[in-house]
Structure formats: structure tokens, C-alpha cells
Amino acid sequence: MSLELLQKEYEALRAKAIKLDLTRGKPAPEQLELSNELLALPGTGDFTAEGATDVRNYGGLQGLAEARKLLSSLLGAPAEQVVLANNASLSLMHDTIIFSLVKGNADSAKPWGKEEEISLLCPVPGYDRHFRICEDYGIEMIPVAMNADGPDMDEVERLVAADASIRGIWCVPKYSNPTGAVYSDAVIERLASMKTAAKDFRIFWDNAYGVHHLTDEKIEIANILERAAAHGNANRPFVFASTSKITFSGAGIGGFAASKENVAWLLARLTPRTIGPDKVNQLRHVRFLKDAAGIAALMEKHRALLAPKFAAVEEIFAAGLTGLKDVSWTKPKGGYFTSLDVPAGCAKRVVSLAKDAGVVLTPAGATHPYGKDEADRTIRIAPSFPKPEDVRAAAEAVVLCVKLACAEKEAGVLEPVGAKA
């Protein structure tokens, strides 16, 4: 289609004055509805947990025993190696970082904050909130390429072996944010066994989408805690997961799993901060979810609501974008995102065009450290929240904006968008 025709089509789209939002990986109200029982649980007579624990009162820093059992398989560790906190695993990630800065982790010679320089490896594209923590605390981010089977391990191994300032790596190992990539067993084996110059190197293993399948395949990945221990690196992984996208995003349970030594370290670090997490909410979740089978059954219902939205995006992208030069997108088998790549220099333009047409997308660059996608290629698509018909309308709009930006580039009239962040 000619630039002129596309412009006309775009003006027609703008005239419709639609208002849609594909920015964040939020569950839709229909998904939250699935857990509404929680709103009346545990019930007025139910406040006693295992070990005669009164969940209403103080105490229980590690979290309720039965809640740790419930999330044990999600975290890939026995209950005694699980720590449950309040409503956000992001807070646990943040806290392990800030505790490392101020006190060092269980293997640190001194606090990270006392080092000349501290850096973390960031597979790219990745999760903006991981990058935000690093940026906020002045931890240098070193990007490494994210492939379909996980980070570029040749590069990772080379970097961590040579540079002791590198103290960790951010990983979303399954249905990764935003590409949907799944780490292969081989990649996990290399992460678990690689030589690191830093003795206190940590893998920040954000397994946010462990049970968040979109297909029948229900992919399982290798257990990083077991593999690291097998290679004598038991303290290397910090594993994080939550029920945020299982029950309620704002009122779930965040969890941490690691070696016994790491668990002792975290509990010692948490002791000055709190007497214990909200145990009533933990009991509420135990009563509602019951066990791993209960979680799996609930996730099937989420899938029934989510899969059609991802299918719509795939269908509309395939129909509209197939064959377009340097345009590609991922087809995730789980998780909350699709990643759309457009020709170099076009991502910001697409986001800007979409915005002017009433479709808000995650800012281009958000998937990269410091918000800087040098090639200006990657756009994160989050289709979970809007209604199905709105997902379709938004995907159609995105297709048009991509085609228009491509045509502009082709014609040499691509408007520069916010050249500097």
C-alpha cells in the first residue's frame, strides 16, 4: 500500500477516536473474578494454622508452613527453603538487592555499596521493573542478547568469568517478559555451572510465569536450585514467584526460595524490618487454592480467557505484517506478553502513531536498560487486560501504525521521535 493510502487509512483510524491500552501486564477483571471467593475467606471462624498458629497475631517471619508447602512446587524448593512475604515478589527482589548493597549477601566480602562498581547482566529485551531497581541504585546494567532459548550464554560466560564487578543476572526463565522465550535445559545448566569471577554472584530467577501456560504444551524447565547445587553453587540462585497473576495482582503472596544458607541470610535481613508477613492472607490462599492441583485448575481458567486474546494478536499480526521487511513478533506459549520487532528506528514512531490514534503502548525502549533501545526496534505488546474485541481493535491499529512507519522509512520521511530519552 502506498504511503499516501496508509496515511489516509491512519487518519480514518484517528477519526474513530478509540481509546485502548496495551501497556501493562495486568489481568482482566474476568480473570480476577475467578478468585472472588478469596474476598470472603478464610471466614469468621477460621484463623488457626498448622502448629496452632493464630494467623491474626504477630509472628511467623518465614510465612505459614502450609502456605510455603502450597507454593513449594511453584518455587521449586521444599517448604523449609521458602520464605513468603506480602503481596509482591518485586519487593523481595528489591529487598535482596538493597540488602546486598547495604550488608552484602551470604557470600560477600563486603557490602556491594562499598565496592567501586557493581553491575548486573540484563538479558535484552527484558523486564523494565528489573532495570528500574538497578538504575535507581546506581547498579550498572550490562545488556546481553536474549535468544529463543535464553540469554546468549557464550557472552554471559565470557563476561562473568572476566569481571568480578558483575554480581548477578536478571532472568525470567519461562515465558519471558517480553518475548515469551523459555530457557532451555542447556542454558540453565550453563547458568548453574559457569565460573564467575565474583564469589557472591547471584541469579535473580524471576519465575513470574511458572504456571501461566497459553497452550496444551505446559512447558516445564530445569530446576535452577537443584542444578546449581549439583555444581557446587547452591547459593547462586535467588528464586522468586508470586500468586499475583494466579489470584489477585494486588493482594497475592510473594515468595522467595533459595539454599538454606540464603534463606537464613534473608530471614536475618528481614528481622529488623518486620515481625512477619500477613498470615491471614496466606491462610486465605491456602483455603482457596488448596494445593498444586488447585493452582493448575485455576490456571486453566485463566488460559481460557487469555489464549484467545493472544490468538487474536497473532492472527491480526500475521494477516497484516507477514512479509514486511524486518518486522517480526514472538508467539509465546505462556506468560503475558508478545514482543514485536519493527525496522530499526521505527519503534518510537509506531508507539507515537498508536498513541495519537488512541492506542497506548508500553513506551519504546522500556524493554531495555535505561529505557534505551539503541536500534529503536522493540515494542512490548500486553494484550491481557482489554476486552477481546478491544484487543482486536488495538492489534489492527498497531498493524496499521507499523505499516505506516515502515512506509515512511521506505520513503525517507520517517519523523524522528524524541531522539534523546
Place this chain on the structure above:
Amino acid sequence: MSLELLQKEYEALRAKAIKLDLTRGKPAPEQLELSNELLALPGTGDFTAEGATDVRNYGGLQGLAEARKLLSSLLGAPAEQVVLANNASLSLMHDTIIFSLVKGNADSAKPWGKEEEISLLCPVPGYDRHFRICEDYGIEMIPVAMNADGPDMDEVERLVAADASIRGIWCVPKYSNPTGAVYSDAVIERLASMKTAAKDFRIFWDNAYGVHHLTDEKIEIANILERAAAHGNANRPFVFASTSKITFSGAGIGGFAASKENVAWLLARLTPRTIGPDKVNQLRHVRFLKDAAGIAALMEKHRALLAPKFAAVEEIFAAGLTGLKDVSWTKPKGGYFTSLDVPAGCAKRVVSLAKDAGVVLTPAGATHPYGKDEADRTIRIAPSFPKPEDVRAAAEAVVLCVKLACAEKEAGVLEPVGAKA
């Protein structure tokens, strides 16, 4: 009574093999019972808060508007100057300290952690968990005397004017932990107006017992935020409070109030850590407590359960300890503690005797920085948790242990207890 007779009486007590615990300020099960409605709230159809906020989903970093209104009078600030977090105001205190260490507060020239030395004033006796945070992060604690009307302000003013390393003071202004002291208006005025060498000086105003009256008097204190602002020191106070001892100790709401600039600072600091607190629990509390009058009515029920326990301690201490040299105790009009002073060098002995007789008391020294009560005089008594008859039995046992320790001291046979911490 002779030493010998007291020893016999003590052996008779030991023979009874009682098992009682007066260690921590935990509400009794009967008090938690008062809020059992919360266990089934907000109810399966109730998840929409003001502004069409879906409390089940992500977002709302500052906390629900109606929950901030609910706790506004408790915190002494308008709702827009309130930040609500999860279940522990202690976590908010910890976080303001660690954020100050790593980033500095809104008035800091650089992060506290980059200074040669940082210290906080600690009115003594005080709250062990405040001291624990300082100790954990290497913040020097400078003790100042705690009088019946608040800290010794001559000393406080002298210290903060002279020493820029002093960045703050811990205060429990009302029904203080552990003496029950209430800050006078004059003390609050001096705290609000005093000259501090440090520009980023903060008052950590832990108003944990703001509505926790034990008498009809229902003492109100001056508003530190208003007084500080009136003196041009609007950013000086960080105010903390929670519903931990109003509803559920483990599942309440922790809150922070401060100047607009401080609130903006805290929200910016919290942004990398979380997308928002548990809003379902905030809505649950709004539905249950409704308003300040609802809180006051509930606190009357707490008082009906707590006041007799404090009365029993007072009655038994008065009957058994009156006239004993260098023995005194406080008669709190609110809060959770009584502070018992014994002759110098006797506190550890009393705690040790009580323990051997089956009555666990808070370790002697816990009320002092680094756990070191040089005079070995102060014992914190926490009568809230045990049943009334157990409070009586424990108080009787404490009386006997104090009398025995006094007699041992008199006779020059006081056994030294753990001379070094």
C-alpha cells in the same frame, strides 16, 4: 521478710512449675476476636473502591483514598499526606531508614551511608525494635533520658545543635514503650522548633498507641506535623501508625504521614520496590472500621479487656513492692507496657529468677540501645497477652523475684548474671 524466708517462698513458687510469658506486646486472642468480621470481608461482591478502583488489580502506590481518610486522624494529617503500606509500620520505619542510608532523604546533601558517621538520639528506656534497626545498619545510638513528659529536651537541644552527625530521634510520643509516658505540649513544641545542626534531621514519630487508652482520660497530644510546619520545619517529622493493635497484629495496615515533600520522596523511593500495597486489605478495614468513631468504639472494647490486666499488675505491685528501696514502676494511662525499675544491678537477676520460676520476661537491657542497661535497673512488663488470672500469677511471681533480688543485694549475695552481653 528475711532472705531465707524469701528463698523458701521462691522454691515453693518454682515447685508449682507455672509457665507464663510477659515478653511481648501482643494482643490477647479475646482482643483479636473483636475484629473477626474482617476474616470474611470485604465479601465476594465487594472489590470496587473510590475512583472505580478495582482493589484486586495492580496499582495505587499511596494506598486507597478511603483508607487514607480512615487513618487520617490517627496519623494527624490530611489523606493526601498519608501513605499506606502493608501490614507493619515497622517496615515503613525500616524503609525510611534504609532509603536514607542508600539515597538520603528529601533534605540530604548525600546518602547517609556516605557520611563518616550517622547517629540517632534514643530516649531511654525505649523500644527494642527501633534500636535493632540502628544496630543492624551501624547507625550510632545516643541515649537521652526519657522523663514522664518525654525526652530530656535540654539534652536533646544541646546535642542536636552541636552535632551534625545526629540525623534524627526515635519517639513514641503517647503511652510510650515501655514507660507509658506521654509527651507534653511543651516537649513537642521544642522538638518541632529546635535548631538542628543537620539539615536533614528527622523525628521518627512512632505513634503506635494513639488511640490505645486505658483510662477515661483519653489523652490527646499536640500535632507534631502542624507544630513543625509552624516553625518552618515541615519536613522534620516522619509519622508512623498502624492498625496492628486495633484490628489484627499480623494483618493490619501500616501508615506513614509527613509533609507533601516527604510523601513525594517516600513514593519515589517505593516506586522501584512495589506497584502498590494490598488494597483488598485496605478496603476490608474501611468496611469494618468505617471511620474514626468506629475505631474509637472498637478501642473501648480493647480497653475493657486490657485495663483489668494493667489494674491487676498495679494492684499486685503496689501491695508487694511499695516501700522497697529503689523500686518503682509506671502506671500507664494507655499503651501496652509498664516499666519496672529495680535497684541497680538487680534487673538481670530478677529476669533470671523469674525465668527459672517459669515466668518469661523481656530480657533485661532490651529497653536500652545495644541491649545494654548499664545500671541494670529496667524491666519491661507486657501484661496484654496472658489471661487475667495468668497476669495476676505472673505479677505475683515478679513481685517475689524482685523482693528476693533486693534481699540478695542487701545481704551482699546477689548472684551476677551474664555480666557481658
